[in-house]
Amino acid sequence: MTVRIIDPENDVGETIPPLTAHAVSVSLPTWSANVGYEEGQEWVLSKMKTGYPRFFIHKSIESFAAAVVEGYGRPGERAMLFPSHAVATRCIDFLHNQAPELGLQQVQIIDLVPSVEKTQSGVVEEVPPNISAVIFPGEYFKIAKAFWQHSGDGVSSRRAEYCHNLFSKGILIDSKRREETPRMCKGPKRYQKKTSIDITGHPPVTKSPSPETPNGTAEVQEPTQFVEERFGRNLDLSLTSNAKLAIRRRIAGSLTANVGLAEALTLEKDHERSRKVAGFSEDDVYLYPTGMSSIFNSHRNLMATRGQLKSINYGFPYIDTLKILEKFGPGCLFYGFGSSEDLDDLEKRLERGEKYLALFTEFPGNPLLKSPDLRRIRDLADKYDFAVVIDETVGNFLNVNVLPYADVVVSSLTKVFSGDSNVMGGSAVLNPNGRYYNVLKQTWVADYEDNHWAEDSVFLERNSRDFVPRIERINTNAEAICDVLRTHPRVKQVNYPKYSPTRPFYDQCRTPNGGYGGLLSATFYSTADAVAFFDSLDTAKGPSLGTNFTLSSPYVILAHYTELDWAASFGVEANLVRFSVGLEDTEELVSIFRHALKAMPN
Template identity: 45%
Template sequence: MSTKTLTTAVLGSPVPPFTSHAISVSLPTWKDNVGYEEGEKRVVDSMVTGYPRFFIHRSIQKLASICEQRFGVSGEECLLFPTSTVANHCRAFIIQQAAKDNLRFSVRIAQFLLHSDEKDKETCVPSSKLGAELHIVLFPADKIQYVRPFWQHTGMGISSRLAEHCLSLLPEEAVPASPTVYTKPKFSHRYSVREKQRSFSGAPNEVLTDDHSTYLEERYGRNLSQDASTFAKRALRRRIAGVLLRDEPAVWDVVGSTDSELKPSTRGDGVTEDDVYLYPTGMAAIWNAHQTITAVRPAAKSVAFGWLYVDSVKVLEKWGPGCHFFGFGHDEDIDSLEVLLEAESKKNPGCPPIMCLITEFPSNPLLRSPNLQRLRDLADKYEFLIIVDETIGNFVNVEVMPYADIVVSSLTKVFSGYANVMGGSLVLNPRGRYYRALKDELSSTYEDMYYGEDALYMERNSRDFVRRIKETDENTEAVCDLLQSRSQSGGAIKGVFYPKWTSRENYDKCRKKGPDGVPTGGFGGLLSLTFHSDAASRAFFDSLPINKGPSLGTNFSLACPYTVIAHYTELEWAAEYGVEEGLVRVSVGIESKEDLLGRFKVAIEAAEAAV
C-alpha cells in the first residue's frame, strides 16, 4: 500500500471499517480528539461507534430500550448484564456510591428469559441452545453518574453479539427499526476521569457488515451449539496456558478437543488450562482478580505501581479501602514502597500492610518495566499478593509468571489482533503462596460470562497470534530505530519510549529466552513519542498516514494522542509523571516494514517542518 494512496477511516466511523463489532473508532486529527473530550457537537454527532466499555453499542442500546419499555417505570433507564451475580454487584455499587452523597433512590433488578420457538430441522427438537438470559438493572435516568462507572470499570456488561442474539429472539414488532427512536445514553467518553452523559446521535442509516459472518455460517450453520463454544473456550485456555503440543493449521480443529496432545506449560512450572479463567474483557479479569484477593485476604489498601491504565487504578480506589499510588514505577519507588510497608507493619503488627500490588509489564504508555524480582521479595516478606498485567509485553515476549500470584491480560489486544471482539484472561500461578486459597475461591465463585460467539471469534483470531506478535515486534523495532535516530539528530522528536531503551535491564530479566539463554522475545508492538513543541506533536499525529483511534495491539497500525484522551481534565498532574500532553502513542501492526517506515518518515518530516 502506498503512503500516497492510503486513506484512513472518517471521523466517528468504526475501526476497522465496516465491522459490526469494531472495538475502536476513528478520531483522525488532534482537533477531533480534543473535540471528543470537550463534547464538541461536530465530533459527538459523528460517532457511529466507540470502545465498548465507554460507548454502548447500538444493538445493546436497542435491547436496553425494549427492556425499559417492558420492565421500567417512567423515568427509568437500565444496564444489561449476563448473570444475576453481576447485576447484584452493580446494584450494590450504585447504592454505595450514592450513599457517599447522602442519596437514596430505587435500584431494581429484573430477569428476562428469552426463548426460541425454532426447532432443529432434522430432529424437530426445540433449539433451547438458542435461548438467552438477561439481568436488568433499572435506575432513575437522572442518576446515571452513579451507574456508568460500574459498566466502564468492571467491563462486565453484555456483549454486542449477545445483544444481537437476544434481539433475534424477540418478535419483530418488538424491535425498534432505528436507533434514533430511543434515548439510551451511550457513554461516548473514552478515557477521561471526568464523567458526563451524552445523548445518542450519529448516522442511523449507515449499514455495517457482519464481520466474518461467513466463518460462523459455514462452520456452524445458523444454530450455534453449546458444544462449539465449550470447544473454543477450552482451546483458548490451553493456548493461554501454553500447553498445546501443536497449534498450527493442520490441528486447529482439535486443539479444543478432550484428546488433544498437551505438553508442560511454557508459562511456568505447573500451569495448566485449569488455572486459566476467561472473562468478557480485560478489565473484567482485573476486577475479578481484585475481588478474589479481597475475599481471601484481610482488608487493607492496595498499591498501584507505575503509571497504570486509568481504570485499573479506579478498581483499587472504588472497591475496598483504597490504594497507594507510585506513579513513576522506578526502582526508587520500590525504596519508597519498602518504607511504607515497614511503617504500616509497625502501625498494625500482625496485619499485612497492604492487600495486593498491581503493576503492568511494561506500562502503558511510558513502556516502563518494574523490577519484578524486588517487588516479589517484598511481597514474600510483607505477605501481600502481586497482580501483573502482561497485556503490553504479552507472554510470547516476556515471562512474568514466576513473580506474580495472578497474571491478567486483555485478550482484546494483540492476542486477538482483529479488533472485532473483546476478551480477558486471569491465570493463577500454581507455585504462588496463596494459590490454594485463590483456587478455592474461584472454584466457588467463578461464573463463565464469556458469550459463546465471542469465544469463537477470539479462538479463530488467536490461532496465529505467535506469528503476528513476531512480525509486530520486528516492525516496531525498525520503526523505533528510525524514530530514535531522528530524535538524536536534534529534530522535532524529544523522546522515544520503548522497552529496548526504557528500563531495559528490568525488561531483559523477564524477556523470554531459549535453551541457550539467548533472548527469543521481542520488545513488543507499542511505542510512545514526545516532541519539543505542541505544534510538532500535532503535525506528526495529523500527518501520520495510519488509522487513529483508541485501543492497541491491532493487526493494523493505530495511533492516538494518549494523554489527551486518557487524562484531558488532569493534564498538569499527568505531566508531573512524565505523561506529557503532547505524547503520541503508536501501536504498530503487521503491514510491510518498508511501507511503515515510509509512513513514519512522512510524519517526521511534517513534525520537523512545524518546528
C-alpha cells in the same frame, strides 16, 4: 494489511476496522477530533458509529436496553445490561455506594431468561442467552456507566443483538413470569445430553470433569447445528466449549500451533509450553468478558480471600485499574513513577507494619513502557505478605514470562491475542506455585462465572490461531519504527522497552525468543510538532492497541484529558503519541513514519 485514511474529515466516527459491526476501535483521525471527542463537541459525537466498548455503549446494546425499559420500566428510567444476576447486583451496590440518597425501591433487576415453552420446543440453544437488566432513574446514568466502564462486566454487542432478537419474539421473559409457569420437563434429549464432540471426523476429544475447574471447561457439547434467527445463518454454538478450551490452552502456552479447532484439541496438552512454571495448565486459566473484568474480578476475589485491605498500584497505570482499586474497597497506595525510590518508600511502610492486599502493576507499563523490578517486588511480597497481580497485556506471554513473579496474571485478550479488533475478552491466570494458590483457587471455584458470550468465544478462538507468527512480525516492525523516531532531532523521547532505563528488568523476564513488543510512544518538543506529525501520519487512528494493523493515538489526550496536569506530574506529557505497530510491510511502515516526520513545521 494497511488501513489508509483517505478523507480524515469524513472518517471521523467510522469503525476500525471499516465496515465491522462489532469493531472495538473508532476513527479519530486528527488531533482536533480527539480533543473534540473528549470535550463532547457535536461535530465529533454526531458521527460516532461506535467507540471502545467500555467507554462507548454500542448502539445495539442501547437499543436493547431501551426496549427493556419500555417493557419493564417507568418514564425517565434507564437500564444497564449485564450477563448475570450476580454482576447486576454488584452494579446496584455501586449505585447505592456512590449515591446513598438513591432509594432501594428506585432500582430493580429484571432477569431475562428463556420461557419454558420455548426451551422445551428447542428454540433456545445450549448456551443460555440470559440477560440481567438494572433499571434505575435516568439521572443516575453516569454512575451506572462508571460501573460498566470500570468493571468491564457489561454485555457484549453480539450478546445484546442475539438476545434482543429473542426478547422481541417473546422468547426471553422476566424470570418471575417463568417461575409462575409449571415445568413439565427439561426439553428434548439433545439439549440434556453433554457428550464429546467430533467436529470434522477426528477422534473425539474428552475432558475429565473436575470440581476444581469450573472455568469454562464443561464437557464438550455434541455437534448440533442451530439457526441464529436474526442473521438467517447456521451458527454451531456447540463449538463454544471447544473454542474456550483452545483459547485457554493458548493462554497457558500449551497450544502454539496455527491449526484449526479440531486439530488443536488433539495436540498434546503440554506441547511446546511457553509458560515455564511447574504444575501449570489451562485449568488455572479463567476467561472474562474483557481485560478490565479480569482485573476487577481478581481484585474482588483477593478481597474475598484476604480481607478488606488497601492495595498498591505501582507504576503509571491504565486509567481504570487505578479507579477499581480506589472505588471498590478500602483504597489504594499509588506509586505513579514506578521507580526504585517508590519501592524504597513501600519497603519502609512495610517495615513499620503497614499491611496491603496486593500490588497491581503492568509489564511493561502503558504508555511509557517502563518495566517494574518484578524480582524485588516478589521478594517484598513474600517477606511482608501481600499478593502480586501483573497485567501482561502489553508484553504478552510470548515475549515475557512474568508468571513466576505473580500470584495472578491478567491480560486483555481484546488486544494482540485477538488482533482483529472485533471482539472483547480477558483472562486471569493463577500461579500454582504462588503462596496463596490454594486459597485463591477455592475462591475462584466458588465465585467464578463464565460470562464470555458464546459467539465472542468462537471469534476469539479463530482470531488467535496465528498469534505466534503475528507476534514475531510485530516485534520486528516496532523496532524498525522505534529506530526511525529515535534518530529524528525533532522527537524529544521515544518510549520502548528495548531503550528504556528499565530494560534490565524487562530482560529478566524476556523469553528466549521474545522481543520487545509492538507498543511504543513518542513525545515532541512542542505541541505544534506533535499535531502536525499526528495529522499527517497515514495509519489508522483511534483507541485500543494490539491490532493487526498499525493504530496510533494521542493517548494522553484520550485517556487523561480532564487530568493532564496530574498525568504530566508523573512524566506523561500531553503531546505524547502512542503507536501500536501492526503487520504491514516493514519498509512501507518506515516510509509512512518518515513522511509524517517531514510534516512538522520548520
